[in-house]
Amino acid sequence: MTALRESALPLPLVRRGKVREVYRVDGERLLLVASDRISAFDVVLDEPVPDKGAVLTQLSAYWFGRLAAASPHHCLTADADEIVRQVPALAPHRATIAGRATLCRQTVPVPFECVVRGYVSGSAWKEYRASGTLAGEPLPQGLRESDRLDPPVFSPATKAETGHDENVTFAHVERALGALAHSLRDRALRIYEEARSHAAGHGIIIADTKFEFGTAADGAMLLIDEVLTPDSSRFWPADRYEPGRSQPSFDKQPVRDYLDGLRKAGRWNGEAPGPALPAEVVRATSDRYRDAYRLLAGRPLEVR
Numbered sequence: 001m002t003a004l005r006e007s008a009l010p011l012p013l014v015r016r017g018k019v020r021e022v023y024r025v026d027g028e029r030l031l032l033v034a035s036d037r038i039s040a041f042d043v044v045l046d047e048p049v050p051d052k053g054a055v056l057t058q059l060s061a062y063w064f065g066r067l068a069a070a071s072p073h074h075c076l077t078a079d080a081d082e083i084v085r086q087v088p089a090l091a092p093h094r095a096t097i098a099g100r101a102t103l104c105r106q107t108v109p110v111p112f113e114c115v116v117r118g119y120v121s122g123s124a125w126k127e128y129r130a131s132g133t134l135a136g137e138p139l140p141q142g143l144r145e146s147d148r149l150d151p152p153v154f155s156p157a158t159k160a161e162t163g164h165d166e167n168v169t170f171a172h173v174e175r176a177l178g179a180l181a182h183s184l185r186d187r188a189l190r191i192y193e194e195a196r197s198h199a200a201g202h203g204i205i206i207a208d209t210k211f212e213f214g215t216a217a218d219g220a221m222l223l224i225d226e227v228l229t230p231d232s233s234r235f236w237p238a239d240r241y242e243p244g245r246s247q248p249s250f251d252k253q254p255v256r257d258y259l260d261g262l263r264k265a266g267r268w269n270g271e272a273p274g275p276a277l278p279a280e281v282v283r284a285t286s287d288r289y290r291d292a293y294r295l296l297a298g299r300p301l302e303v304r
Helices: 052-066 080-086 088-097 123-131 170-177 180-200 253-264 279-297
Strands: 013-016 020-024 029-034 075-077 101-105 112-119 148-154 204-215 221-224 233-237
Touching (some): 029 088, 052 279, 075 080, 080 088, 080 101, 112 170, 148 180, 180 221, 204 279
Antiparallel strands (some): 020 029, 029 101, 204 233
16 A cells, blocks of 8 residues: 555545545535644654554544444445445545545534543643642542553543644533533543453553544534544553553654654754654554554454
8 A cells, every 4th residue: 555645636625634634525524534644743744654544544433333332423434435436526536545534424523622541641640740630630649650540531622723732621621511511521431431441352451542523413413533543542552561651552652752862862853844754663653553453453454
């Protein structure tokens, strides 16, 4: 499969984001195309990572079909043949969309990321060390980095078009959304618990993840965007889990490690444009994405 830097399809382009394009199919449907672009430290790098877009798309489709709590959702199909059948104008572009495109219902997105944390890691660990809290709520004393949280914690964040999302309290979301905040929290926790149980049987710990929801034209609240992928979640290999430190993960960590080394050596200032990635870093990152899919779905990634 040829790596895709960006797509150019004969449909109205709604948005070109860091790693995907959104096209309008008609008044009710959108086409999401996940490229193989990769970003780190808020910089989109020049080198695409082969199969990354297909992993994000096909793993999301797997979860949409697997998890009872994921329904209702926006995904109509992620099968290239079915997409071409429903949108014949894409027939000459089947090779571009194969594996990496999702035909979905259009929604009005809820303006918050619904983050669920099952382990104290990343920004959660940073907040806990500083104040003993997570999302503004107190946590038990004496937790170590990467310790498991039971029950998991709903940790919402604002959406940022550029830069980092900002963690907010549940009370902040409740003031903005009213009773809907409780519904979103409950559903996000249900999806996470179901996915965490499935992943545990496949050798993966889902440390945390973020969900997005949107309101459809008929008023239904749908799970949208990518779901439980290496870009929206922290996946840890269960056989290497050791609390008290950061954990290895199935994501773009090889890219982050390489760039962090350049920053520490004074060879990159952390701003765009990013440095070129060595072939071995790209290869290692691609392997991690494919490994995450293989372990969770129980089969190798196949793009047809």
